[in-house]
Amino acid sequence: MLTKRIIHKIDLEKYEENLNYIRKITDAKIMVVVKANAYGHGMVKISKKSEELGIDFFGVAFLEEAEELRKNDIKSDILILNYIAEENIIKVSQSDYIITLYSLEQLEKYNEILGKKLKNIKFHININTGMNRLGINIDELEKLKKYNINIEGAYSHFSNAGNDEEITEKQYQIFQKSVRKLKKMGFNIRIKHISNSAGVFQNKKYSLDYVRVGMALYGLQPLNYKLDLKPIMTIKTIVSNIRNIKKGENIGYGKNISNKNVKISIIPIGYSDGYLMSLSKKGYVLIDGKKCNIVGEVCMEQIIVDISKLKNVSIGDEVVILGQQKLAEITPEILGKLANTVPDDIVCKLGQKR
Known part of the structure; x- marks a missing residue:
């Protein structure tokens, strides 16, 4: 018996099309970024499909994600891009994970714990070139000389x-200058990568040994103009109730008085499902290929939409939250603009219960 009221569909054929499109743009190998459950698209499913398509490197944010991939028989290299707690570094040193070296303080702590076994870890050093988040500054690189470390990338x-x-x-x-400095210091930097999705399309020279691609593979637009990328996430639900509201009656939470007679539909999705509260009175859904605006506030597991202009709507009819229906489409970019956020935020939130 099907009890789910929300259906998430990930189109792996479109994913493959996006991957092939990117491969035509760059000569570099592609590191598929699957952090945050592959931006809500399903980390394991995306990784398995990627390996079938020849991908040999994945980027994750945290150790738990790397472990999840290995538990599901992902054999390719895995780079952990973010913080690893000190209490986990012994376990990591006994694994084949590649970890990010992003500060001298971090390195000193790992050295205190591991001693000579620090050499067992394969590092990719994150160079701070202006992001000022994680990363070692170019004028700090000389201090790495005193450590016996394996900086692979x-x-x-x-x-x-x-x-x-x-x-x-x-x-x-700055990055290229830093790499030259590391090489002069005796480090064998085999793998260099700086391009994210936007960088891949901005300038081919930024595609070094690898490019790190996340959003573009999932069909999100990385630039301020449209590329031939196809969103791979579709989210659908149903009409759960229909009501006729008279002028002067309230709709939903708070004071939200209708200024006219209106026919509304209740849709069983809300902010607990990742549909952003900021889409209240701004967002819309598709029913019968027509745009139906949200009226009132987004609730925990329900939204209310205006179906006054639709002729035949019944309980159980299909509702598209994200994706295509007939000739109409709601993209992550559309919802992101309405919610004043980025499309990555939209798919991460909506895909969180997958």
Whole structure:
């Protein structure tokens, strides 16, 4: 018996099309970023499909994600991009995970714990080129000499690729200078990567050994103009109730008095399902291929939409929250703009219960 009121569908054929499209843009190998459950799209499913398509490197945020991939028989290299707690570093040193070196303080702590076994860890050093989040500054690199460490790769992260060419180029030059310095110090930097999704499309020279791609693979637009990328997430539900509201009656929470007679439909999805509260009175759904605006506030597991202009709506009819219906489409970019957020936020939230 089907009891789910919300259906999430991930189109792996479109995912493959997006991957092939990106492969035509860059000569670099692709590191598929599957952090945050592959941006809500299902980390294990995306990773397995990626390996079938020849991907040999994945990026995750945290140790738990790397462990989940290994438990599900993902064999490719895994780079942990974020923080690893000190109490886990012994376990990591006994694994094949590649971890990010992002500060001298972090390295000193790991050295205190592991001693000579620090050499067992494969690091990718994160160079701070202007993002000022994680990363070691170029003038700190000399201090790495005293450690017996294996730095296999180096990377950085563009802060505004696709929007500010001057800043992006400056970051790229700082990164290249840092890599040259590391090599002069005797480190064998085999793998270099700096491009995110936006960087891939901004300038081909930024595609070094690998490019780290997340959002573009999932069909999200990384630039301020449309690329031939296809969203792979569709979310559907149903009409759960229909009511006729008279002028002067309230709709939903708070004081939300209708200024006219209106026919409404109740849709069983809300902010507990990742549908943002900020879409109250701004968002819309598709019913019978028609746009139906949200009236009132987004509730915990329900929204209310205006169906006055629709002729035939019945309880149980299909409702599209994200995706296509007939000739109409709701994209992550549309919902992101309405909610004053980024499309990544939309899919991460809506995909959280997958």
